[in-house]
Amino acid sequence: MSQWFYAEGNRERRGPLPAENIVxxxxxGRIAADTLVWREGAEHWQPLQAFAAELGLPDVSGPAVPVPPALPDLPAPPPPAVQHVHVAVPNPPPAAVRQGLSGCAIVGIIVAVVGVILLAVLAILAAIAYPKYREYTLRSKTSMVQAQLGALKGEVSAFASEHERCPVNGDAGFGSPESYEDGTIAEVRIGRFDGGHCGLEARLQAPGTPQLDSKAIWLDYDTQTATWKCRSDVADNYLPTDCRS
Known part of the structure; x- marks a missing residue:
């Protein structure tokens, strides 16, 4: 499964994400037809519209945008380290062959023993691989939430600078918490939170996934330094690196 990256503002690389998250x-509306994207196997960064057919987006339109010189082609990120498990399987004792046992019967016994060993090894590998895949899938969802909140961050900082106070839901340009429902986001509260910082509180919805459902991601804005900080009550292994405690 190819991993995708996109350049936020055609300057900052974001990813990796699966193809469905790019779509x-x-x-x-978080990215546009001229947003630069790259996937494993691509020679260089190209506008999203160049991958429209591959991503199943026939409605992508807009003029092609050249890659800015400040954003060089990037090599594919190294694949995640695979934990190799060495299973020591003792050699089975030689089967007692009765006098007159045919060669076909001996071969059948050997094939059966090897088959049991292979099944055991595959079961162990599957037990290791599935949790890692599940962890990656949930981390992709929280990364998507963080990307979706990107536009609101700019609006909050601009309002705070102009009005010298934190905006709240219902202020000009800001909707109700429920109006921001989108995918994994159930609602977004805007205001002043713990520590006196302006910020955003995104409540998550993921029925059947207790690791994320009803959890929250907070983005705190420090008006003194004009910087943002991400925190969450989601376990660190399901969060982007810059949002971990």
Missing amino acids: ELFRS
């Missing part, structure tokens, strides 16, 4: 970002 979700485009559908929700």
